[in-house]
Amino acid sequence: MRTSRGSFSQELNMAMLYQAVYRRASFLWCRLHSTYVRKMRYLFELKEDDGLCRQAQNSGTFYLFHNLFPFLQKVGSKHLAPQISASELKRILKKFKQNKQKLEDSVLIGCSDECMAYFALDLGSLEKMDIESELKGSFTELWKAFFQLDGKDASLLSLAQALLRWHDTHKYCSKTGQPTQKNLAGSKRVCHTNGIIYYPQMSPVVITLVSDGSRCLLARQASFPQGMYSALAGFCDVGETLEETVRREVAEEVGLEVKSMWYSASQHWPFPNSSLMIACHATVWPQQNEIRVNKLELEAATWFSLEEVVEALRREPRPLKQEDGRFSLWLPPKWAIAHQLIQEWVKQQSNMPA
Ligand SMILES: NC(=O)C1=CN([C@@H]2O[C@H](COP(=O)(O)OP(=O)(O)OC[C@H]3O[C@@H](n4cnc5c(N)ncnc54)[C@H](OP(=O)(O)O)[C@@H]3O)[C@@H](O)[C@H]2O)C=CC1
Ligand SMILES: [Mg+2]
Structure with a gap:
């Protein structure tokens, strides 16, 4: 009698344990799933809504480039692609007598789990060495940088360089010859003369x-x-x-x-x-x-x-x-x-x- 009551309570404990594990797994799955969905929805909105994207540029972080060379810092034996905050970037732009409107030349390349947007900006119009000594790092050819970075930085820089290059070479409409204008996120360019929309190509x-x-x-x-x-x-x-x-x-x-x-x-x-x-x-x-x-x-x-x-x-x-x-x-x-x-x-x- 005691034995069967013991095994009943053991079974009950096991069932409760399974339920707890299942609930925990479901909770984690939902969190993971909803974080991903939330991020994708947020990035979608930033591409569609210039006003929202402008706000994000003022609170986001920036990967810097100079004529398509990414900015890297050496930490020990490793190379990192630093994310520069919007406030730090504004300070640098002011120091080098650039308008803070320059932030709007940036392109959206992703966001954190907390929906903080990441942008990339090319500072090719500034003196390269001035920025390098200000930020204590160097602009490095992407091909060389690839062998020195981890996978996450390498794939973000790869996307960033591809987008920046595409914008740099698609400033004019191939039908009318008129200038095209980028949306704030940089996911497309529009020729306002005839309404043609150009999307980045690969x-x-x-x-x-x-x-x-x-x-x-x-x-x-x-x-x-x-x-x-x-x-x-x-x-x-x-x-x-x-x-x-x-x-x-x-x-x-x-x-x-x-x-x-x-x-x-x-x-x-x-x-x-x-x-x-x-x-x-x-x-x-x-x-x-x-x-x-x-x-x-x-x-x-x-x-x-x-x-x-x-x-x-x-x-x-x-x-x-x-x-x-x-x-x-x-x-x-x-x-x-x-x-x-x-x-x-x-x-x-x-x-x-x-
Ligand atoms: N991850 C890796 O390990 C490797 C990656 N790659 C990448 O793969 C890609 C293709 O490899 P690759 O061997 O060069 O290609 P191909 O074998 O197709 O040969 C390249 C040639 O194809 C012609 N070509 C045709 N379409 C295009 C196009 N859309 N853009 C540019 N050239 C074109 C060009 O010839 P022409 O100039 O005569 O018109 C070019 O020189 C490259 O981007 C390269 O960086 C390549 C090898 C290894
Ligand atoms: Mg080949």
Whole structure:
């Protein structure tokens, strides 16, 4: 009798525990979900309502650029992209005899969980060295900054640079030749002569990691830093599907025919303008795997073994000269989608039966 009452109370305790865990999980899920929804709704409103966006500019934070070079500060061995408050930015603008209206040239690039808006502003009209010494940091080429930043800063700066560049090169209507005007958030430009609305553009690009079953194919363009190799990439032509682009690019660049392919993930990429990188894996027939490099597109392309790739993943992403004068293989930084493709391939190979 005592035993059954004991097990009843144990069951009751377990049920209460499950309920508490379930309630806690639901609460956390709702909080997470509603934070995300609240942020997306807020950003949507800022893009639609110039008045609200103006208010946000006066209480938000700013990432600074100079002729599209992001501003970075070195903290220990790390590089950070500092967020400058609106009040600090106004002080700097005043010091360098700029109108505070300049804030309105900024573009909206996101917001915090508490709905504090993030903007990016290009101070190219000011003397670069003056701002660098005022803020104790330096304007650095984005490509170089990419290897020194963490993923969150890198993706915000990448979006910011792409938007700032687009506005800089779309100041006039391509139909009337009249100036276009940006909305406060910078999500579009309008030609008020004929009402045409221009939206920021991006080009779809496929990036493909080709495998012949046991090795993966990595390539380098002459413009890459010494020793760096990556997956094959190419712009989609008008009228093509992603699958057609993958097949064409692999054939064009390394002379191989794709046997099968599958999608992995996507990422915004700011070079050379603004691209949507669509990452795929592809296989080729093992008996037809002889690479014929298209020298107009690539400097080199080679099959790499699992061991070589695993070793390269352990190295710092930077040029490393060996004793024989050649450079060790190194790969794109962790947050680059090419790196993710390579990691996925390694995992997949490691899970294959020997
Ligand atoms: N994350 C990564 O590891 C890598 C990323 N990439 C990125 O992938 C993208 C494409 O790679 P890439 O190999 O250069 O592409 P492609 O193989 O398509 O070759 C580039 C050439 O294509 C032509 N082209 C066609 N459409 C466009 C367009 N919309 N914009 C610019 N050029 C175009 C240009 O030729 P022409 O000038 O003769 O007209 C250009 O020189 C780049 O943005 C590059 O930065 C590339 C490699 C690795
Ligand atoms: Mg290419």
